[in-house]
Amino acid sequence: MSISPKAALLEEYALVARALSAPARLVLLEQIAQGERGVEALADKTGLTIANASQHLQHLRRAGLVTSRREGKSVLYRLSDAKTLALMDLIRVVAERNLAQVERILRGLSDGADAPEPVTRDELAARIEEGSVTIFDVRPPDEFAMGHIPGAQNVSLADLDRTAATLDPGSDIVAYCRGPYCVYAYQAVTALRKRGLKARRLDGGLPEWREDGRQVIAL
Amino acid sequence: MSISPKAALLEEYALVARALSAPARLVLLEQIAQGERGVEALADKTGLTIANASQHLQHLRRAGLVTSRREGKSVLYRLSDAKTLALMDLIRVVAERNLAQVERILRGLSDGADAPEPVTRDELAARIEEGSVTIFDVRPPDEFAMGHIPGAQNVSLADLDRTAATLDPGSDIVAYCRGPYCVYAYQAVTALRKRGLKARRLDGGLPEWREDGRQVIAL
């Protein structure tokens, strides 16, 4: 006997949610959002074993969040479409709004200080036009190379102090990283503000910027 | 030793997704979206035992998707905010777009025939102004009583034929039910079209209509 269509539908919707219910898969998605990548690269980036990463990726694929294609020996994964990114972001929004624990963690990242409102992407685009802003891309060099915001300089958190010292103390700095689940940008902004610099975080990361249809520089 | 803030954040985000990863919780959310309700009523509606429903509801609460308040002997649950509804809907959209299985089930509900595009809520509101539309609310009477679209008549799927027979065959009918995961509206539209009537489905259900800030009639 077949189950009811309603139950079958709910089972499918639950499958999508379940795909997002493991931290390991969320980091994989974050990585995939940076650009198309093979299993080994993703496993490396996320610290998962290859077999484990492969299994998680298949979960994501069955849930329709990512698609894969074979190129030579590799199988490359990418996000199915913008909705996947929207879904990741909406989960973050709900969590930030309603979970006290998340509030606490984010406050910890800002070291107790009040974090300033993030800069909108529209605002940053306007400031780039004016040339009145310094942009820090705090992702690892290989992700920077795959695509970054025009004019951004790639700065690791370790190099932050050194790079900041070369700047005019009045500069406006905007930091960004991977996207919805990025933590580096918070840390960078906190460190820069401790040095008395004017730093803010970009709302969203490179994937969102790209999704807006804005210019992206690839090396 | 404490885990990294990043891992802690991902754990929280995963918690939100996990709350949506069981069909039982999705039906509970669908019910809660109709209006504030107690545990027993929700258990009844969803066919869960009371203890089981209570546990699922606590999952949803911990994930920040619903909130509860005590009123007398009962504990009433409701959606935290509109984002919960948005999240449920986005999951449905991703599933409909990317999962062949969902496509198949929805096609089955339309009995092979091509389902017409749903009517937007703006469009329906305009048609109500004109008085040029017949609205069928195909939810159970108690949900209809808690709130429905102005001018809608409450018709069960069983009564559909009888009610349809009293209508001018040229009438435009719009059917709606609970919301993102509703199935009745599909079935009603299919049945009505088989009788040669002009029937379409409303995009979204009552919760979305209410969320738009439109008028809702409660008995």
Next chain:
DNA sequence: CTAATAATCAAGTAATCGCTTGAATGTTGT
């Protein structure tokens, strides 16, 4: 064809989840 590389499959284990059952808690009305 063979070797090397990239990914997947298959089996096993520990942990978690969904559900049931029965007891415990909190609230209201007598």
Next chain:
DNA sequence: ACAACATTCAAGCGATTACTTGATTATTAG
């Protein structure tokens, strides 16, 4: 205080999940 009601807690179970390990399947290069 007591009984009645609504909900939650606690323990136990079978099923599922995440991860590991080792074998297997594609694809390319020699």
